[in-house]
Amino acid sequence: MVKNLKKLIEQVAKEKNLPEWTVENALKNAIALAVKKDRKLKENLRVELLEEGIKVYIVKRKNSEELAFPLDISTEEVNRIAAHVAKEEFLKELEKAEEERGYLEFVEQEGQIVVGIVRRILENGDVLVDLGKVMGILPKREQIPKEVYRQGERVKALLLEVRKHRGKYEIILSRTHPKFLKKLLEAEVPEIKSGEIEIKAIAREPGERAKVLVHAKDMKMDPVGVIVGLKGSRINPISKELSGEKIDVIRWTDNPEELIKKSLSPAPVVKVRLIPQEKRAEVAVPKDKLSLAIGKHGVNVKLANRITGWYIDVLSEEDFERLTALK
Structure with missing residues (x-):
């Protein structure tokens, strides 16, 4: 029986282009599941394919140690279940192994740009993206706010991470991460x-x-x-x-004053006063350029703060001089 299973493992590994150990694990998991169902057991089982036959063990944990006890089951009964499993449960386990391998192939692409097809928009706003062998998720929080996605359209995104969630692999995509812009520039x-x-x-x-x-x-x-x-x-x-x-x-530039001036582009900066102990800067801009320096909803100055590492107070020239006189 074991020899036949070994041949089956070799054959399936070749057909599916999978490592033999992956196919063997899928088969052993399938036999364990089938024995568990057949015997109506609650314990976890482990299966070994040995020269003398198929051995089944009950696995228990004591403290952090794993203990294995042989299950009282005849060779004939295991063989009967295994023969049935090879046709049913094994295919399910193999499918799972193939899917897992597909996701793991994307681990090497973390931090890179991928292109996929929008397959579905979920109720929570997350978008499912077909990446070929597997699906990726473009969560609502990783989407550019003004964008609307449609089924069947191509979408480019950063492969943010491959993670395991509730026992399943997920590929998380992003269009908002700074690294996405970096990769586009590259x-x-x-x-x-x-x-x-x-x-x-x-x-x-x-x-x-x-x-x-x-x-x-x-x-x-x-x-x-x-x-x-x-x-x-x-x-x-x-x-x-x-x-x-x-x-x-x-x-x-390593000159903080110059860096702060440039960071408020496209607004012209007339003067800069640094308060190093607070990592804060006060800047003067022409009165008619004040809104340009601050930006809509404060976006321009907020980004300048982040890019320079300084907190920037944007003032009109008049307010800047008034503040100078008070100091």
Whole structure:
């Protein structure tokens, strides 16, 4: 009987392009499940395929130690159940093993961009995305707020993580993570991929605005111009992919005053006062540019705070001077 099962394992492994140990585990799990059902047992069982025959053990845990006790069952009865299992339970276990392998193949792609087809929009707003062999989940929280997804359309996203949830594998996707923007930039700008330009930091308000802090190894290179491209030829396709998200590319400097000025782009900054002990900065901008510096719902200054690591107070020139006089 065991010899026949070993041949079956070899044959199925070859047909399904699976490792023999995966097929063997699926078969042993199937036999254990079938014996459990047949005997109406509640304990966990373990099956071993030995030269002398199929052995079944009851598995118990004492403290952190696993103990195995032989199950009182005849060889004939195990063989009968196993023969039945090879036709039914085994196929179910094998399906499970194949699906698991499909998910595990995606572990190596964590942090990379994947493309799939929208298959279903769930009631909670999560989107199921067909990635070929398996399905991915684009949760509501990982979606760009203004986007609407339709069945059958292609969607590009970051493979955020492959995780096990309630005994099943899940592939979590994201379109809001800063790394998604980083990977889009790498794909569009060869100089980033080659390492000539380094991305120091990214801050995003998905679908609204993003700030990208960059540094060129060659001081003669203009990293901002390279990334933006001629008339926006490189940055515009990325902005379009992100539903019109405006992307400010900022050249990194180790001078905090200069960095803060650049971070409030597109607003012009007239003066900067640093309060290092509080990691806070007060900046003066022309009165008519105040709303531009702060941004809609405070987005521009919020992103500037995050990209520089400084808390920035944006003031009109008049208020800045008034505050200076009081100090």
